[in-house]
Amino acid sequence: MSKTKTTDVLIIGGGPAGYPCAIRAAQLGLNVILVDKSGLGGTCLNRGCIPSKAVIHAASRFAEISDHAAAPAMGISCAKPKVDMKTLTAWKDDLVGKLTSGVGMLLKSAGAEVLNGWAEFSDAKTCTVTLEGGETLTISAQNVVLATGSVEVELPFLPFENERIISSTGALALDKLPKTLAVVGAGYIGLELGIAFAKLGTKVSFIEALPRILPLYDAPVTRPVSRWLKTHGVEMHLSSKAKGLTKTGIEFEDKDGKVHEIAAEKVLVAVGRKPVTQGWGLENMGVDMDGPFVHVDERCATTMRGVYAIGDLTGEPMLAHKGTAQGEMVAELLAGHRNRFDPVAIPAVCFTEPEIVGVGQTPDEAKAAGEEIITGKFPLAALGKALSMQGGKDGGFVRVTARKSDHVVLGIHAVGAHVAELSGEFALALEMGARLEDIAGTIHVHPTLSEGFAESAMAALGQPLHITR
Amino acid sequence: MGLLSIKLPDVGEGVVEAEIVEWHVKAGSSVAEDDNLVDIMTDKATVEIPSPVTGVIKSITGEPGDVLAVGTVIVTIETDAAGVAEEESTEAPILRQAQDEDEKDPPLKATKSHPRIQSGASSEPTPTPHPEPVEERGGKRPLASPAVRKAALEANIDLANVPGTGPAGRISHQDLEDFIAAGGRLVARPASHTGRAKRTGTSTHKIIGLRRKIAQNLAHSKRTIPHFAYVEEVDMEALETLRAHLNATRNEGQPKLTLLPFLSMALIKVLPDFPNANAHYDNEAGVATTFEAVHMGIATATPNGLMVPVVKHAEAMDIWTLASEISRVCTAARNGKANKDELSGSTITITSLGALGGIASTPVINAPEVAIIGVNKLQIRPVWQDGAFAPRKMMNLSSSFDHRIVDGYDAALMIQRVKTALENPATLFM
Numbered sequence: 009m010s011k012t013k014t015t016d017v018l019i020i021g022g023g024p025a026g027y028p029c030a031i032r033a034a035q036l037g038l039n040v041i042l043v044d045k046s047g048l049g050g051t052c053l054n055r056g057c058i059p060s061k062a063v064i065h066a067a068s069r070f071a072e073i074s075d076h077a078a079a080p081a082m083g084i085s086c087a088k089p090k091v092d093m094k095t096l097t098a099w100k101d102d103l104v105g106k107l108t109s110g111v112g113m114l115l116k117s118a119g120a121e122v123l124n125g126w127a128e129f130s131d132a133k134t135c136t137v138t139l140e141g142g143e144t145l146t147i148s149a150q151n152v153v154l155a156t157g158s159v160e161v162e163l164p165f166l167p168f169e170n171e172r173i174i175s176s177t178g179a180l181a182l183d184k185l186p187k188t189l190a191v192v193g194a195g196y197i198g199l200e201l202g203i204a205f206a207k208l209g210t211k212v213s214f215i216e217a218l219p220r221i222l223p224l225y226d227a228p229v230t231r232p233v234s235r236w237l238k239t240h241g242v243e244m245h246l247s248s249k250a251k252g253l254t255k256t257g258i259e260f261e262d263k264d265g266k267v268h269e270i271a272a273e274k275v276l277v278a279v280g281r282k283p284v285t286q287g288w289g290l291e292n293m294g295v296d297m298d299g300p301f302v303h304v305d306e307r308c309a310t311t312m313r314g315v316y317a318i319g320d321l322t323g324e325p326m327l328a329h330k331g332t333a334q335g336e337m338v339a340e341l342l343a344g345h346r347n348r349f350d351p352v353a354i355p356a357v358c359f360t361e362p363e364i365v366g367v368g369q370t371p372d373e374a375k376a377a378g379e380e381i382i383t384g385k386f387p388l389a390a391l392g393k394a395l396s397m398q399g400g401k402d403g404g405f406v407r408v409t410a411r412k413s414d415h416v417v418l419g420i421h422a423v424g425a426h427v428a429e430l431s432g433e434f435a436l437a438l439e440m441g442a443r444l445e446d447i448a449g450t451i452h453v454h455p456t457l458s459e460g461f462a463e464s465a466m467a468a469l470g471q472p473l474h475i476t477r
Numbered sequence: 478m479g480l481l482s483i484k485l486p487d488v489g490e491g492v493v494e495a496e497i498v499e500w501h502v503k504a505g506s507s508v509a510e511d512d513n514l515v516d517i518m519t520d521k522a523t524v525e526i527p528s529p530v531t532g533v534i535k536s537i538t539g540e541p542g543d544v545l546a547v548g549t550v551i552v553t554i555e556t557d558a559a560g561v562a563e564e565e566s567t568e569a570p571i572l573r574q575a576q577d578e579d580e581k582d583p584p585l586k587a588t589k590s591h592p593r594i595q596s597g598a599s600s601e602p603t604p605t606p607h608p609e610p611v612e613e614r615g616g617k618r619p620l621a622s623p624a625v626r627k628a629a630l631e632a633n634i635d636l637a638n639v640p641g642t643g644p645a646g647r648i649s650h651q652d653l654e655d656f657i658a659a660g661g662r663l664v665a666r667p668a669s670h671t672g673r674a675k676r677t678g679t680s681t682h683k684i685i686g687l688r689r690k691i692a693q694n695l696a697h698s699k700r701t702i703p704h705f706a707y708v709e710e711v712d713m714e715a716l717e718t719l720r721a722h723l724n725a726t727r728n729e730g731q732p733k734l735t736l737l738p739f740l741s742m743a744l745i746k747v748l749p750d751f752p753n754a755n756a757h758y759d760n761e762a763g764v765a766t767t768f769e770a771v772h773m774g775i776a777t778a779t780p781n782g783l784m785v786p787v788v789k790h791a792e793a794m795d796i797w798t799l800a801s802e803i804s805r806v807c808t809a810a811r812n813g814k815a816n817k818d819e820l821s822g823s824t825i826t827i828t829s830l831g832a833l834g835g836i837a838s839t840p841v842i843n844a845p846e847v848a849i850i851g852v853n854k855l856q857i858r859p860v861w862q863d864g865a866f867a868p869r870k871m872m873n874l875s876s877s878f879d880h881r882i883v884d885g886y887d888a889a890l891m892i893q894r895v896k897t898a899l900e901n902p903a904t905l906f907m
Contacts, residue, residue: 346631352618414645416620441620441647 011145015041017342018135018149020127020288023050024057025319025331026155027111030120032339040120041147043127043137048111050157051320052328054104055177060197062100063180064204064359066091071207091208094183129289132312151314151342154302155335156288158281158320165252166192166277172253173275176201182274186210190258190272192250194221196358198278199233203361206242213243213270215250215260222358225421226370232403232423233360243270250275283321298323306348308338316341330354353419355435357428362402365427367434368419371409380412384444384468386460388424390475393455399425406430406460408444408468415443415469420461430458437461444468481530483552485517485545494546495519497539498686502552506534514552517545518686523813532556542685621648629653634661640677687781698844701760705880708837709892713855713870716902723796731797736872737775738799740827740852742905743898745771745792748825751883751891755824757845758882765847765882774823774843775803779811785843786810787823796906827852838875847879848888850895 017033019026022044030042047054073089075081115122125139127147134148160175162168168175174182179201187210191202194216206212214221214237221237221244222230237244247263258272283301295310295317296303302317304310310317316338319331333349340347358364374381385407389400404424410417420434437447447465452458466472485495498516502508508528515526515537532554539545619636621629625648629636632653639656641648655661684692720734727733748755752767759766773791777784786806791799809815826843827850834854842849853873859866874895878888898904 346633347627348630350626351623416645440622441643441645443644445644 013041013145013147015039015121015147015149017041017151017153017339018043018147019153019155020044020135021050021155021157021319022048022111022115022122023155023157023319023331024052024328025157025335026050026153027115027335028332029153029155029318029335029339030115030122031118032336033342034115034118034120036339036343038339038343041123041149042115042120043123043125043135043147045124045126047108048115048122049104049108051159053107053111055180057328058107059100059104059180060176060200060204061359062103063096064200066096066099067204067207068361070209074209091185093185097181097183100180127288129292132293132295132315135289151316152293153335153338153342154290154310154315154317154321155319155331156284156321157331158283158326160277161280161282163192163250163277163279166250166275168277170253172273173277176276176278179205179274179276186273188257188271188273189213189276190215190250190270190274191276191278192216192258193277193279194218194244194246195278195280196222196360198276199360200358201276201278202242203237206237206240207361211241211271213245213272215245215248215258217247217249219247219263221246222360222364224356225358225364225366226372228407229364229366229370229421229423232362233358233364235403236361245270281320281326283323285321306350307341308334308349325354325356327354327356352438352441353435355431357431359428362399362404362424363426363428365420365422365431365434367421367431368417368438369409370419370421371407374409374411374418379418381409381418382412382415382468383407383409384464384466384472386463386467386472386475388427388457388460390463391455391457391460393457393459394424396455397425399457406464408447408461408464410444410465410468415445417442417444417447417465420464422460424457424460426457430461433458433461479556480535481532481554481556482550483514483526483529483554485547485549485551486526494544495524496544496686496689497541497551498523499541500537502528502534502537504534504536508532508534508554518690519817523687526551528552528554530554530556542683542689619648620646621653625650625653632657642677646678687784691782694844695841698841702842702844703880704839704842705878705883705885705888706839706875707878707885707888707892708873708875709889709896710871710873711896711899712860713872713899716899717855717870719902727797732800732804734796734800735803736852736855737803737827737829738796739899739902739905740850740895741771741773741788741791741799741803742796743895744773744825744827744850746898746905747891747894750894751887753883753887754848754878754891756847756882757824758847758879759845760881768824770824772822772824773803774826774846775807776826776828776840776843776849777807777810779813781813784810784815784820785823785826786815786819787821789818789822825849830854837873840875840877842877842879847882849877850892851875851877 016039019030019040019042022042026042027048030040034040052058070089070091073086076084076086077088112122123137123139125137127135127137129135133152134146137145137147139145160177166173176197185208189205189210189212191198191212191214194214198214199221202212202214221234245260245262248260251259251261251267253275254269256271257269258275259267259269261267293312293315295312295315301323302310302321304317304322308316308318308322318334318338320326333351337347337349353368355365355367369377371381371383385405388394388404391400394400402424404427406422408417409419417437420437422430444465448462448469450462452462463472463474467475495517498518500515501513508514508531510529510531511527513525514528516523517526535553535555538549538551545551620641621636626636636648639648639653639661641652643649716739720739723734748771755771756765756767770790771792773788774785775788777786786809788799788802788806794802806815806819809819823843823846825846825848828840829852837853838851840849840851851874853875855870855872857868858871860869860871874892876892
């Protein structure tokens with residue numbers, strides 16, 4: 009006979025959707041239990057956003073030093089650098105450790121109870137949690153929030169069991185740098201990691217089924233990334249299908265049906281993510297599905313009363329900040345507030361080289377939605393700050409898309425070194441309903457990259473200061 | 478597979494340009510033979526241009542409101558139809574076109590901190606537009622910050638009903654508070670006690686097609702013609718008695734008589750004595766043309782706007798024929814079925830607001846004519862008669878004359894003659 013507990017709110021999953029939900033619900037005075045098995049912080053902190061950014065940062069540092077070693081610049085020269093993957097991975101793990109334990113502390117101080125165990129539901133409001141030592145605990149809750157997240161999609165002919173085949177998780181835990189790496193899938197995850205390994209000195213090749221990289225962005229925005237890949241010797245095999253491993257490489261079929269082999273000490277499979285819907289009793293809860301995802305309404309409520317779902321489990325875009333916003337929103341709902349998930353835009357960033365930011369509609373999307381638009385584009389090469397950081401040469405720009413009739417900003421896209429940090433201002437502009445005149449009329453600090461945003465708005469208004477019309 | 482270019486046809490004598498009113502196809506759409514491609518308008522006739530073949534539209538030239546020269550290629554169609562060979566299509570000259578500023582992708586010149594550095598920014602092609610854009614608007618979400626949106630949700634208020642005072646109609650916290658204070662949560666009806674929500678929206682639309690023609694013609698008339706207006710009242714007792722009698726005893730197949738055919742008869746009767754009022758005046762040539770015939774224009778309100786269908790040779794008709802003709806041309810104009818001939822050539826115009834009436838009006842002359850006669854509402858009014866007020870059916874005639882051609886005295890005299898004829902209706906038939 010296991011012990012029994014009751015609670016106001018039971019949250020399954022301690023990732024970037026579940027843990028903010030728990031903190032906010034506890035702050036609002038609710039009795040909260042959070043059950044997590046795979047480490048607080050979820051994919052984001054342990055296997056995704058944060059560790060990948062750490063590795064990308066280290067790789068960029070290494071690439072910069074390598075450049076100086078190869079050809080002294082700005083009067084700086086040095087010996088050829090070396091990288092020890094074991095130490096790099098340990099540094100990254102230390103960083104991740106700090107952040108995850110920080111999450112634990114935040115939950116504790118907010119007053120949420122955290123159970124390290126695996127939950128399995130017998131009905132919509134009752135689950136049995138198997139704790140670390142094998143002990144079980146039955147929890148019955150008034151409200152349940154599902155935040156089980158997602159995992160990497162595996163290809164049957166390239167199973168992760170094979171030690172040469174790695175997922176994004178595996179790619180962030182290597183203790184030795186592979187000489188050659190084939191990346192299957194040129195979406196943002198594959199590109200971010202593939203570019204990082206290329207910077208560390210690995211010979212990287214991509215195999216992508218579609219005819220272009222990053223299909224969610226329009227071609228002008230992805231062109232600088234394509235250009236970087238080309239100039240840095242990264243092989244791109246587009247419109248191609250991976251077939252299977254060979255002794256020292258991987259085979260793929262090009263668009264004409266011809267089979268090629270390329271060397272690949274390791275193969276990174278980054279073809280997408282799928283929601284975790286198996287193994288925890290979802291089938292016993294009586295909630296409707298929406299394809300592979302759990303169906304939710306604008307309040308993140310499932311079809312079962314008192315059961316909510318947030319984060320990757322609810323569908324695209326599978327982004328941490330979307331899950332966090334949903335988690336906060338559901339916590340407030342449970343505390344009796346009215347709320348709903350209705351962002352104007354969910355910003356997205358690719359930490360590629362150079363970086364890409366997209367908020368709101370692209371010009372094509374806006375036109376397809378029936379808008380008559382004007383756009384303004386400002387090249388980062390015209391910004392002193394970009395040039396002083398050697399960031400002006402990659403073809404980067406800021407592009408704003410606005411409605412022609414009232415100049416309300418509909419979308420902002422940027423590509424270039426360090427532009428990810430501009431995403432906050434972009435999102436704020438859309439959420440606040442800014443017009444081009446608002447952006448152009450806001451004083452932007454000189455010298456910063458943010459000047460590019462103001463200039464793009466001026467360009468759309470036909471009055472850019474630092475480019476000719 | 479050949480490319481067929483369709484040129485703007487010569488749709489009327491002397492027509493050198495025509496205006497696009499509405500496209501029924503767009504690039505990429507399929508058409509069958511005889512499908513309507515585009516509506517174009519000349520003078521006051523709207524003409525449909527049908528597709529001569531079945532095929533796929535490759536390109537179209539011009540937008541609604543554009544005025545194109547006759548002979549301009551307006552559509553190219555890719556077709557399998559026999560006899561269509563590979564053919565070059567030429568871009569048409571658009572005489573007047575709204576300025577298009579879509580993508581601004583200015584070339585790079587200099588940098589802020591490094592003014593002399595020239596950039597190598599690539600010339601990137603603009604994104605290709607969607608082949609078949611969804612022509613759906615509406616559903617535009619109200620412009621408001623996240624905090625305002627949440628506050629509205631908590632107050633159970635649909636922001637779509639809240640007037641925003643900010644730029645582009647943005648709803649501020651203050652707007653929302655004002656709305657709530659004004660009893661705004663009863664969004665279905667205006668506030669009962671403290672006042673009504675301010676309405677601040679505006680909408681603009683292009684004045685094109687018939688409406689533009691009307692605007693041009695009327696502005697031209699008012700600008701160039703010194704109007705002399707004259708209003709007189711007419712005792713309609715006798716005529717109304719006659720009209721009622723004729724209507725009560727009419728044969729099957731004869732139309733019901735309104736006042737218009739009687740007024741036409743009166744004008745036809747007096748105009749031979751006032752030839753200058755049944756005339757066209759060409760100011761530039763300095764020539765006035767008087768007409769023996771009376772081509773009676775009937776100003777008509779149609780769903781698309783004001784039109785003036787014409788009863789030709791009204792002087793040769795009896796009252797029944799006149800009534801039928803007036804009814805026929807007006808109906809044709811209302812249904813958009815009137816042909817060019819039925820919409821041009823009037824020598825004098827009658828305008829009537831019908832039952833809507835009014836006491837008097839100042840009608841605008843339908844240039845190049847020189848006179849227009851307006852009918853006001855027939856009403857029973859007290860009239861001093863034989864030492865006492867008597868109730869009489871009275872009606873005002875409001876007329877305007879081109880004072881350059883028709884002297885005020887003559888105009889007044891003519892209207893007096895019309896009055897006399899109407900008050901003694903038997904004389905209309907002599």
